[in-house]
Amino acid sequence: MRVMDRLRARRAPAVVVLWCSVLALTLAAQSRPPVDPKATRDADLVELVTLDPSIELDIRYAGTNNFLGKPVYPEARAFLQRPAAEALVAAHRDLARHGYGLLIHDGYRPWAITKLFWDMTSGYQREFVADPSQGSKHNRGCAVDLTMYDRALGTAVEMPSGYDEMTRRAYPEYPGGPPEARARRDLLRRVMERHGFTVEPNEWWHFNYKDWEQYPIVDIPFSAIR
Numbered sequence: 238m239r240v241m242d243r244l245r246a247r248r249a250p251a252v253v254v255l256w257c258s259v260l261a262l263t264l265a266a267q268s269r270p271p272v273d274p275k276a277t278r279d280a281d282l283v284e285l286v287t288l289d290p291s292i293e294l295d296i297r298y299a300g301t302n303n304f305l306g307k308p309v310y311p312e313a314r315a316f317l318q319r320p321a322a323e324a325l326v327a328a329h330r331d332l333a334r335h336g337y338g339l340l341i342h343d344g345y346r347p348w349a350i351t352k353l354f355w356d357m358t359s360g361y362q363r364e365f366v367a368d369p370s371q372g373s374k375h376n377r378g379c380a381v382d383l384t385m386y387d388r389a390l391g392t393a394v395e396m397p398s399g400y401d402e403m404t405r406r407a408y409p410e411y412p413g414g415p416p417e418a419r420a421r422r423d424l425l426r427r428v429m430e431r432h433g434f435t436v437e438p439n440e441w442w443h444f445n446y447k448d449w450e451q452y453p454i455v456d457i458p459f460s461a462i463r
């Protein structure tokens with residue numbers, strides 16, 4: 238027995254060291270964003286309200302009113318790559334003719350947050366979150382989650398579903414719900430498309446900017462963006 242104990246005692250540290258190395262490598266592999274060789278432009282993230290302060294913010298991930306029920310952003314701020322931000326401002330000004338303005342829920346999202354969403358979800362919910370090994374268009378600063386506010390009332394409009402509602406009502410083609418809500422959803426989509434955005438097939442609130450492939454998947458904290 239004593240011989241076996243001594244053998245175990247000698248062997249254990251080697252096993253522990255090996256296990257720790259494997260774990261460290263695994264964690265290192267998961268802690269960095271994937272590199273897309275086709276993304277040739279440098280990040281040039283712009284804070285949306287600096288371009289037009291009449292864009293309203295309701296950054297759900299900075300508070301508790303989100304699908305995780307806890308804050309994941311330290312600051313309620315929204316950024317996009319400069320051309321996408323300028324196109325968004327143009328859409329916002331177009332909507333003014335209809336009595337609406339843009340209300341932003343999310344823009345650029347650091348890659349670590351996308352990984353957190355993936356780790357915190359399972360099953361059907363994963364249809365609505367991005368795989369961190371692929372990254373998200375939010376991580377490229379070229380996707381924005383938004384709705385509209387009524388300029389006369391100063392309140393968010395009713396849409397066919399709530400933000401981040403993981404049901405069929407979230408689909409841009411969903412045919413149910415109040416007709417006025419569908420009409421507003423479709424107006425938002427038309428105006429955004431006019432300015433170079435396309436809607437996500439299962440989320441009426443999520444729009445991708447046309448040049449998203451040119452920008453890298455990054456993990457820059459909000460506090461590091463000037």
Ligand SMILES: [Zn+2]
Nearest residue numbers: 380381382443
């Ligand atoms: Zn989104």
